[in-house]
Amino acid sequence: xxxxxxxxxxxxxxxxxxxxxxxxxxxxxxxxxxxxxxxxxxxxxxxxxxxxxxxxxxxxxxxxxxxxxxxxxxxxxxxxxxxxxxxxxxxxxxxxxxxxxxxxxxxxxxxxxxxxxxxxxxxxxxxxxxxxxxxxxxxxxxxxxxxxxxxxxxxxxxxxxxxxxxxxxxxxxxxxxxxxxxxxxxxxxxxxxxxxxxxxxxxxxxxxxxxxxxxxxxxxxxxxxxxxxxxxxxxxxxxxxxxxxxxxxxxxxxxxxxxxxxxxxxxxxxxxxxxxxxxxxxxxxxxxx
Amino acid sequence: xxxxxxxxxxxxxxxxxxxxxxxxxxxxxxxxxxxxxxxxxxxxxxxxxxxxxxxxxxxxxxxxxxxxxxxxxxxxxxxxxxxxxxxxxxxxxxxxxxxxxxxxxxxxxxxxxxxxxxxxxxxxxxxxxxxxxxxxxxxxxxxxxxxxxxxxxxxxxxxxxxxxxxxxxxxxxxxxxxxxxxxxxxxxxxxxxxxxxxxxxxxxxxxxxxxxxxxxxxxxxxxxxxx
Numbered sequence: 243x244x245x246x247x248x249x250x251x252x253x254x255x256x257x258x259x260x261x262x263x264x265x266x267x268x269x270x271x272x273x274x275x276x277x278x279x280x281x282x283x284x285x286x287x288x289x290x291x292x293x294x295x296x297x298x299x300x301x302x303x304x305x306x307x308x309x310x311x312x313x314x315x316x317x318x319x320x321x322x323x324x325x326x327x328x329x330x331x332x333x334x335x336x337x338x339x340x341x342x343x344x345x346x347x348x349x350x351x352x353x354x355x356x357x358x359x360x361x362x363x364x365x366x367x368x369x370x371x372x373x374x375x376x377x378x379x380x381x382x383x384x385x386x387x388x389x390x391x392x393x394x395x396x397x398x399x400x401x402x403x404x405x406x407x408x409x410x411x412x413x414x415x416x417x418x419x420x421x422x423x424x425x426x427x428x429x430x431x432x433x434x435x436x437x438x439x440x441x442x443x444x445x446x447x448x449x450x451x452x453x454x455x456x457x458x459x460x461x462x463x464x465x466x467x468x469x470x471x472x473x474x475x476x477x478x479x480x481x482x483x484x485x486x487x488x489x490x491x492x493x494x495x496x497x498x499x500x501x502x503x504x505x506x507x508x509x510x511x512x513x514x515x516x517x518x519x520x521x522x523x524x525x526x527x528x529x530x531x
Numbered sequence: 532x533x534x535x536x537x538x539x540x541x542x543x544x545x546x547x548x549x550x551x552x553x554x555x556x557x558x559x560x561x562x563x564x565x566x567x568x569x570x571x572x573x574x575x576x577x578x579x580x581x582x583x584x585x586x587x588x589x590x591x592x593x594x595x596x597x598x599x600x601x602x603x604x605x606x607x608x609x610x611x612x613x614x615x616x617x618x619x620x621x622x623x624x625x626x627x628x629x630x631x632x633x634x635x636x637x638x639x640x641x642x643x644x645x646x647x648x649x650x651x652x653x654x655x656x657x658x659x660x661x662x663x664x665x666x667x668x669x670x671x672x673x674x675x676x677x678x679x680x681x682x683x684x685x686x687x688x689x690x691x692x693x694x695x696x697x698x699x700x701x702x703x704x705x706x707x708x709x710x711x712x713x714x715x716x717x718x719x720x721x722x723x724x725x726x727x728x729x730x731x732x733x734x735x736x737x738x739x740x741x742x743x744x745x746x747x748x749x750x751x752x753x754x755x756x757x758x
Binding site for chain 2: 300
């Protein structure tokens with residue numbers, strides 16, 4: 243069921259506050275919520291929380307026969323269906339706009355940007371390859387599920403370890419994790435997504451639209467447009483997506499990209515330290531590489 | 532019975548949510564997360580003029596929900612319906628969404644028990660749906676025994692014990708008013724690879740009843756911790 247639009251007092255208060263560069267939760271306009279990463283008992287199970295927005299990602303792998311067009315590459319499939327758990331406005335079976343945006347963006351950011359090296363997933367050319375399946379579950383939608391889902395997906399891929407495989411002639415032996423340490427995926431680069439929401443300026447004030455990073459649910463509903471940028475810490479832009487909304491000039495877009503570049507470096511540091519901390523905790527049990 | 536881990540998630544956009552797991556360590560735990568929204572607006576097609584519509588959605592961790600999810604969701608719906616009073620809010624919808632937190636190709640008994648317990652906790656956490664009682668579930672396994680008919684039944688088998696079991700089942704009990712008495716079986720599901728007798732099933736059920744009481748006490752204690 244679609245919820246009713248935000249009330250007029252909420253709308254006016256939010257817009258007036260934004261004109262003075264104040265946000266409802268006290269953040270600066272270009273400050274995002276700090277992500278919290280929780281790793282599960284399995285390798286490849288990650289829960290990412292951006293404030294109250296929470297997304298769970300899980301990676302699993304199995305061995306299949308490759309498609310005849312690409313006998314040397316493995317495959318990655320991404321499932322991201324939003325259930326009514328994220329919010330009661332999502333219905334089962336009918337993809338909402340948000341769901342379509344998230345699915346398409348995840349596809350572009352994680353699959354088409356070649357973040358994971360697909361050729362390294364090949365075991366026996368033309369016969370056996372790894373098929374990775376990344377499932378994204380949106381647990382709670384408090385705004386900006388897209389960034390949360392992309393982050394959870396990237397961290398899950400970095401966290402995942404696949405069983406080691408030995409090929410002798412034409413025979414393939416898969417070693418259990420208890421025999422030989424599982425192997426990490428070969429990842430070219432880690433893209434992170436940043437979403438900015440725009441509000442049309444009131445005619446009396448300055449003519450530049452107001453930009454905020456990482457909108458909350460209310461800000462997302464009242465915004466006049468948004469732009470999502472996916473890039474990695476090496477300053478390479480993977481995806482830049484703007485779906486309608488307030489027109490932006492070139493200087494604004496460049497400014498937004500500069501902000502995103504800075505944030506990407508921070509995010510990379512945060513992710514690396516979280517992954518390292520998790521490995522330290524696991525060393526007692528399973529031998530990992 | 533493994534140590535129970537109960538948490539009230541406080542998911543933002545739903546009325547009540549809870550997480551339940553049997554055991555909480557790196558050595559395998561059957562855990563599920565459930566959320567309740569209700570009473571909320573219902574689609575015209577699913578509207579019932581005399582009571583609320585109760586909808587259950589079940590999602591496995593890996594892959595999209597398939598036939599087995601739908602079958603189990605319908606079982607859980609029938610299981611939980613006696614415990615909630617639906618006639619209080621006609622023409623509304625009570626929506627339960629359960630997310631399995633461990634990767635499993637099939638929904639095996641300890642996971643089903645976790646799902647039922649998590650759903651009950653979410654209903655309690657929401658507080659907006661009147662309930663008649665609390666449904667607690669626990670799984671029982673039967674060890675391989677080649678000698679005696681007095682086979683060893685084990686309560687809440689863990690993942691490493693699962694491979695040496697000949698039969699496994701899940702029992703759900705409805706605890707009504709009263710301190711410890713008054714629990715009736717709402718649902719049971721017993722699968723065995725060899726034949727079994729009715730008295731063995733009754734023994735398993737009694738063992739499960741004891742386990743379910745412990746789960747019930749655990750739930751009561753967790754509510755005390757929340758405040």
